[in-house]
């Protein structure tokens with residue numbers, strides 16, 4: 001079990017993490033979702049003792065990562081697959097990790113086979129690896145010690161469709177065997193497919209967390225008008241926030257509030273209804289719209 | 304579900320295993336293998352030249368030892384420097400400190416591995432010196448001396464060990480391969496010249512030179528009978544603090560706090 005309690009991190013005057021708390025339970029895959037620069041990698045580096053927290057604590061199985069004996073044999077960590085010595089062969093990278101953990105050489109071959117790196121690829125130097133091959137190598141290293149906890153920063157990065165599919169089933173069966181998985185992504189559909197629990201982070205703050213089903217329940221109102229820009233103006237002057245959703249707009253306001261705002265401005269509505277289960281992508285944009293860097297630009301362009 | 308909690312009773316990674324892994328890193332890329340081997344190759348090359356080409360009189364065993372010791376003194380510290388700095392240059396520190404988050408142990412393992420490899424190199428240099436002496440006398444037919452006073456070996460060991468320690472300390476302090484190598488050569492070549500030059504022009508500075516210049520403070524160790532007066536020990540202690548202890552301590556303290564990414 002991973003527990004993060006009131007974690008904050010400041011770089012100078014910049015607050016990269018702001019009072020972040022969550023837990024990841026055994027037997028579940030937890031997706032850590034957030035736009036670029038949200039603080040996912042920073043949080044994961046703090047969990048693994050690579051970055052000191054400004055305040056708050058992160059524990060794995062009740063203790064700090066650095067207090068776990070031979071930690072990599074219990075917690076598989078993949079933070080950056082390209083942080084490898086370019087001059088080493090793939091096999092050498094795994095051999096170093098296996099030797100440090102005290103594992104037999106045979107384990108290296110098993111993992112190479114598991115992640116689908118051929119013997120001739122394993123002899124190649126990592127400098128000449130493709131992005132996806134590095135990612136596979138990183139995953140192999142993560143799984144070497146047969147850990148019970150996995151912390152993976154954007155593990156799908158660079159994997160081809162077959163690789164992504166393989167990774168999904170790997171993480172699923174890992175969790176089914178009682179393992180704890182935390183993986184980050186900004187690939188929304190990735191999290192939607194893999195995760196049981198979802199934590200959404202934006203600008204260093206948790207903006208939503210819960211089970212996938214909880215979070216997928218829609219809220220607010222969907223509205224579509226004959227003249228979309230007139231509708232936007234009507235909502236703005238009524239003080240109702242909205243964002244583009246399919247052919248119309250989604251808002252947190254009630255149908256009555258939206259209807260009155262439209263009527264007052266004489267806007268012709270084609271649709272006005274409770275938003276049905278928004279897909280995760282909408283939720284993600286919605287929850288991070290005030291923090292996401294592209295939000296204003298996108299809305300400005302479409303309005 | 305019963306959580307397969309983290310097992311706190313597992314043995315932690317023994318230091319010996321960390322040392323073995325760090326020693327392996329010195330040879331596990333084509334570039335690092337090539338560099339280590341070419342140091343040895345250079346010692347061999349100079350030995351052959353010394354045995355067959357150098358003027359008569361430079362072929363005693365202790366002369367061979369002096370030449371090979373000089374070569375090691377220049378290049379072995381670079382091996383230790385790279386053992387430290389490539390972790391940052393190649394960003395492998397991320398993995399290294401994930402495998403063993405107690406960073407002080409990793410530093411200790413690197414230092415021990417570097418020293419063990421250095422001693423192995425000293426032993427090889429000694430064998431090569433024996434071979435050189437043998438070749439000079441048997442093949443070239445020179446009259447050579449095989450005698451080796453105890454302090455020649457001791458001085459060889461002391462000065463080369465200090466050299467690799469300074470390289471290691473500067474690497475810990477500077478954290479960058481180029482900077483640490485430049486720093487090391489500044490320390491060996493430029494600092495002694497500048498400090499001694501200054502000392503000869505500025506009287507009061509001349510008095511403090513022995514206290515801050517590490518190379519000349521080591522001279523009594525490798526000359527005469529090797530026994531040091533109280534003041535010479537004090538010179539060694541103060542200049543060694545400046546060049547060895549401070550960079551090492553500052554470097555380690557910074558590493559313990561530093562963010563690894």
Ligand SMILES: Nc1ncnc2c1ncn2[C@@H]1O[C@H](COP(=O)(O)OP(=O)(O)OP(=O)(O)O)[C@@H](O)[C@H]1O
Pocket residue numbers: 011014016034035036037038039040041042043186
């Ligand atoms: N050493 C540092 N100094 C200053 N700011 C930093 C430092 N490290 C990280 N940051 C900032 O902290 C914020 C969070 O970065 P982080 O890498 O955790 O984001 P992320 O969620 O992983 O993003 P991505 O999806 O792009 O990987 C960013 O704004 C980043 O610029």
Ligand SMILES: [Mg+2]
Pocket residue numbers: 040041042153
């Ligand atoms: Mg990141």
